[in-house]
Amino acid sequence: MKGRPGLYTSYAQDTAFLNTRPKRAWTGALVVFALLLPFAVTDDLLMLLATGFVAAIGAIGLNIVTGYAGQVSLGHAFFLAIGAYTGAALSGDPDGRVLGFGVTELPVWLLASGLVAGLAGLVVAPIAARLRGLYLAIVTLGLVFLGEHVFREWTSLTGGPGVGRPAAVPELFGVRLDRASAFFTGPQQLYLLMFVLLVIFGVLARNLVRSRIGRAFAAVRDRDLAAAVIGVDLTRYKALAFAVSSFYAGVAGSLLFVVNGFFDPGSFGLLLSVQYIAMVLIGGAGTISGAVMGALFITLLPRITRELPTVLPFISADATGGISVFQVEAVLYGLLLVVFLIVEPRGLFGIWVRVRNYWRTWPFSY
Amino acid sequence: MSEFVQSMLRGLGSGSIYALLALGFVIIYKSTRVISFAQPAFMLAGAVLVSYLAADIGFFAAVPVAAVLIAVLALGVERTVLRPMIGKPVFVVAIITIGVDVVVRVVTNSFIGLDVRQVGDPWGLSTVTLLGVDVQQRYLVMFATTAVVVAVLFAFFRFSRIGLAMRAVAYDQEVALAQGISVGSVFALSWAIAGGLAALAGVFVATGAGVDQQLWVIALKALPAIILGGLDSLGGAVVGGLAVGVVESLVGTYQGDVAPWLGPNFALVAPYVLMLVVLLVRPYGLFGSKEVERV
Numbered sequence: 001m002k003g004r005p006g007l008y009t010s011y012a013q014d015t016a017f018l019n020t021r022p023k024r025a026w027t028g029a030l031v032v033f034a035l036l037l038p039f040a041v042t043d044d045l046l047m048l049l050a051t052g053f054v055a056a057i058g059a060i061g062l063n064i065v066t067g068y069a070g071q072v073s074l075g076h077a078f079f080l081a082i083g084a085y086t087g088a089a090l091s092g093d094p095d096g097r098v099l100g101f102g103v104t105e106l107p108v109w110l111l112a113s114g115l116v117a118g119l120a121g122l123v124v125a126p127i128a129a130r131l132r133g134l135y136l137a138i139v140t141l142g143l144v145f146l147g148e149h150v151f152r153e154w155t156s157l158t159g160g161p162g163v164g165r166p167a168a169v170p171e172l173f174g175v176r177l178d179r180a181s182a183f184f185t186g187p188q189q190l191y192l193l194m195f196v197l198l199v200i201f202g203v204l205a206r207n208l209v210r211s212r213i214g215r216a217f218a219a220v221r222d223r224d225l226a227a228a229v230i231g232v233d234l235t236r237y238k239a240l241a242f243a244v245s246s247f248y249a250g251v252a253g254s255l256l257f258v259v260n261g262f263f264d265p266g267s268f269g270l271l272l273s274v275q276y277i278a279m280v281l282i283g284g285a286g287t288i289s290g291a292v293m294g295a296l297f298i299t300l301l302p303r304i305t306r307e308l309p310t311v312l313p314f315i316s317a318d319a320t321g322g323i324s325v326f327q328v329e330a331v332l333y334g335l336l337l338v339v340f341l342i343v344e345p346r347g348l349f350g351i352w353v354r355v356r357n358y359w360r361t362w363p364f365s366y
Numbered sequence: 367m368s369e370f371v372q373s374m375l376r377g378l379g380s381g382s383i384y385a386l387l388a389l390g391f392v393i394i395y396k397s398t399r400v401i402s403f404a405q406p407a408f409m410l411a412g413a414v415l416v417s418y419l420a421a422d423i424g425f426f427a428a429v430p431v432a433a434v435l436i437a438v439l440a441l442g443v444e445r446t447v448l449r450p451m452i453g454k455p456v457f458v459v460a461i462i463t464i465g466v467d468v469v470v471r472v473v474t475n476s477f478i479g480l481d482v483r484q485v486g487d488p489w490g491l492s493t494v495t496l497l498g499v500d501v502q503q504r505y506l507v508m509f510a511t512t513a514v515v516v517a518v519l520f521a522f523f524r525f526s527r528i529g530l531a532m533r534a535v536a537y538d539q540e541v542a543l544a545q546g547i548s549v550g551s552v553f554a555l556s557w558a559i560a561g562g563l564a565a566l567a568g569v570f571v572a573t574g575a576g577v578d579q580q581l582w583v584i585a586l587k588a589l590p591a592i593i594l595g596g597l598d599s600l601g602g603a604v605v606g607g608l609a610v611g612v613v614e615s616l617v618g619t620y621q622g623d624v625a626p627w628l629g630p631n632f633a634l635v636a637p638y639v640l641m642l643v644v645l646l647v648r649p650y651g652l653f654g655s656k657e658v659e660r661v
Contacts, residue, residue, distance in 0.1 A: 072457050127642065130649045132657070133456065134401050134597065138589050139645060142638035145586075153629030225659055270586075274464055281461060334468030341458050341465075342450055 015210050017203075034195055043187040045303075047259050050187070052299035053194035054255040059279040059291040060205045061248025066277070067285035068209050069241035070221025071128065075140030076276045078147035079249035080256065081268035082120050083113040085157055087168035087254025088263075096166075099157045104171040110197075110251055113168075117250025118243045125239035132224075144273055151265035164264030167257035178258065190259055197255070198292070201248065206288045208244065217241055218286075278333070282340050284349025293348040301336075305329045368499045373619040374612060375496075379505025381611020382512035386567040387588035388595065388603035389519065390560030395597050396536040397556040400456050403463040404443065405564050406585035407470035412436045412565025413485060413572040413581060414477050420486035428486075429569055433562040440561025441554050443470075448557070449550070475579050482576035491574050504573045515566070516604055519559075523600070532556065536598070587614070590641035596654020605652065610637040 008014045018024045038046055062076050090109040092100020103109055124143065128136055151158045159165035170177040170193065177189045184192075208214055216237045219227035228234050257263040275298060283294020305328055344350050387405060394402045412432050419428035443466055451459045489504040496506070523529035534542040535552045543549050564585070568577075571584050591610045595602025618633035625632075650656050 127646060131645065134395075134460065135593060135645070135649070135651075137457070137460065138401075138593050139642065141586075141589060142641055145635050145638050149629065149631065149635040152631070277461060281458070330472045331469050334465035334472075337465035338447060338462050338469075341454075341462050342447075345454070345458065 017206065017210070031199070035192070038184075038188040038191050043185055046187040046191040048299060048303060049296070050191045050194040051256070051259050052296040053191075053198040054252050054259075055276075055279065055299050056198050056292040056295035057201050057255070058249055058252030059276055059283065059295040060202060060288055061245045061252065062276045063280050063283075063285065063288065063291040064205060064209070064217070064248065065241045065245035067280055067287070067291070068214060068221060069217040069238065070224075071238060071241060072133070072137045073128075073140045073242075073245065074137050074270070074273045074277065075124070075143040075147075076245075076249055077268045077270070077272035078140075078143045079117045079121060079246040080253035080272065080276075081147055081151055081265075082117040082246075083250030083253025084167070084256060084263065084268075085151065086116040086250065087113040088165060088257075089157060091169040091171075092166065098159050098165040104169045106170050106172045106177075106193075109168055110254060113254035114247040114251040117253065118247035121242040121244075121246025121249075122239060124246075125242040126235070128242055129235045129238040141270065141273070144268070144270055148265065148269055151268065158265045161264060161266050164262055167261050167263055168254050170255075170258050178261070187259075194255065194259075197251075201251065202288055202292065205248070209288070213237070213240065221286075278337050282336065282347050284347030287349045289352075290347050290349030293352075297348065301333065302329055305332060369619065371497075371499045372501065373615050375499070375501050375505055375509075377612035377615030378608060379502070379508045379611070380615065381608035382508045383567045383570045383584070383607075384588050384591045384610050385512055385604045385607025386515065386563045386570070387585050388591040388607040389516070389600060390563040390567075391588055391592045392595075392597065392600055392603040393556045393563075394560045395592075396600075397532060398448070398459075398553050400448075400459045400463070401592075401597075402557070402560065403460060404440075404466040404470065405560065405588070406582035407467040407474065408436050408440055408561045408564035409568035409571070409585045410471060410577075410582045411439065411474045411568070412561075413568035413577045414474050414483065415565070416569050417483040417485045417572070417577050418477070425486045425488060429566065432569070433565040436565035437558040437562040439470075440564075441558040444554050444557035449553070452553075471582060478577060478579055482578045483572075484576050485569055485572045487569075487573040489573055502574070504570075507573075508570045511566070511570075515563070520600070528552075528555065587637055590637040593641050593651055594637075594644050596651030598655055599651070599653035602651060602653035610640070613637060613640050 008019075013019065018027055037049075058076065058080060061079075062073065065071050065073050087109045089099045090101050090112055091104045092098060092102070094100050094102040124140075127139065131139055152161050155163075157165075170190065172193070175181065177193055178186045180186050181189065209217065216227070216232045219230065219232050220234060220237055220241075224234055227237075257267075279294035279298045280291055281294070282297060283292070284290025308328060340347060346353070387409065390405055390408075391401060394400065415432040415435060416425070416428045419431055422428075423431070447462060447466055448459065451462060487504070489502075489507060492503055493500045494503050494506070495501075523533060531542070531547045532552050532555065534545065534547055535549050539549050542552075567585070568581065571581055587610055588607065591606035592603055593606075594609060595604070595606030613636055614633050617636040621628055621632050621636075622630070644652065648654075
């Protein structure tokens with residue numbers, strides 16, 4: 001309808017991918033901005049942002065199972081680990097110190113990591129579908145501990161604790177993306193790669209959650225009994241949510257350490273799971289863009305606190321005297337979680353919605 | 367045989383630590399329907415507090431004083447952080463307790479430093495011969511103290527007026543409120559009890575080994591214990607805690623010979639395997655009550 005952008009005349013219009021004109025404009029602007037960014041900022045920040053994009057893929061995955069389907073999972077680190085080791089083993093050096101098959105082509109190991117982690121999710125799903133609420137949370141927590149043990153002991157795959165192994169090799173059509181090419185530096189290429197992947201997986205997730213399956217997830221979340229009554233097969237949809245979420249975790253896991261190039265089995269502890277939960281909750285549960293915002297926020301947080309000593313002189317930059325920056329970081333992390341959940345339960349996405357609603361009727365207050 | 371008895375006693379000793387922690391989790395869960403992930407921090411704080419107090423007032427005075435102080439701390443946390451969250455989804459509240467846990471732990475860690483602090487307990491690693499088997503004294507003390515504490519707690523819930531109020535709140539908060547019970551004070555009290563129990567458990571963990579920054583990890587072993595016993599069963603928490611301790615100890619003793627392919631530290635994760643196996647058969651734990659569903 002011309003001049004009435006808020007008026008929907010069909011259901012399809014309401015559930016469209018980008019259902020309002022400002023949303024289309026904003027999304028387009030944001031994508032252009034992100035694509036131009038690598039030419040404006042330094043390489044170390046780009047690497048951080050690339051890690052943030054990967055974390056965002058993982059957070060979207062957790063959001064599908066926890067935010068949309070309402071099944072609280074503290075086991076995300078376990079699936080991230082499966083993805084990371086599948087990717088690293090597939091693309092690893094066949095003659096190296098640790099297991100490797102030499103399949104360096106990125107799409108191959110990326111999909112394989114996702115599929116293997118997704119299968120692991122499917123294996124866990126029958127147990128998970130029987131449990132609810134906090135029982136589920138603690139059982140998935142148990143998965144993390146079991147996984148940690150397995151990866152610590154399986155040294156031919158993981159290199160063992162404290163030693164680690166090289167991460168997956170990002171090679172696309174024979175070009176190593178982590179090395180500088182004729183036009184770009186390595187970090188610039190990785191940044192663009194991660195951004196493109198984030199857009200792909202973000203669009204896929206958005207399409208999934210606005211489909212019949214996504215509506216079934218939401219029904220299970222809001223009241224599983226009511227969902228069962230209207231004909232949603234609970235076991236099937238819970239299993240599906242776990243499988244899709246684990247697939248995303250696997251993809252993210254395989255990419256997570258590409259930027260650093262090295263990782264050890266100690267990286268996949270409870271802390272990582274809690275970090276992803278924090279991304280989802282601080283970003284806004286049950287929204288794709290919220291998960292992306294939360295992931296970028298959590299990834300950039302250490303960088304922000306590193307800058308604190310220059311502003312607040314009573315915080316020291318090393319671990320010795322007074323309040324160190326590491327303590328501030330850990331405390332800030334906990335405090336942010338608490339403050340966000342109490343003050344803004346809808347997270348960063350909720351803040352964005354409020355800003356948007358304020359300007360929608362500007363300069364009138366209603 | 368003596369190896370088996372030793373392993374059992376060791377398991378019962380460390381199991382009573384898990385039982386104390388698990389009781390704290392279950393008491394909070396029963397009254398507020400929330401799992402408090404702040405228990406590890408309270409446990410660590412309790413042990414650190416004793417390590418400071420014991421130098422001045424002696425170990426036996428320091429333990430109750432620390433338990434009371436940590437109980438007050440837990441009560442304060444409940445009043446300030448958790449009370450505004452009443453009525454919010456349980457998962458959100460649980461995550462908030464993780465935030466509390468991180469904050470309390472970081473503050474406590476700055477009092478520990480890099481060294482291992484001693485709590486000044488009189489037992490250390492010395493042993494006593496019991497029925498022809500050498501047993502570390504500390505395990506006997508842990509088991510005996512836990513038995514007394516559990517008995518007192520159960521008597522408190524069964525016979526005192528406040529205990530009755532707590533049971534009423536656990537049964538139905540709204541009905542309890544309608545009977546004139548202050549549900550808020552019951553919440554606060556259950557946090558305080560859980561804090562005190564965690565502090566006591568922290569001291570026990572630290573006897574013989576000392577306090578370091580990694581002590582809190584022990585508290586996570588109480589999680590399989592509460593799931594094993596059932597989230598809302600006090601008896602289940604005790605049984606679950608002891609079971610976790612015994613399984614861990616027995617696996618640690620025999621797994622190296624029986625199943626070496628599981629890796630050297632398998633005992634540490636054995637409780638989680640036990641938990642998964644039990645949950646496959648009974649999704650609400652051994653003694654947990656099944657959720658009643660009404661359409």
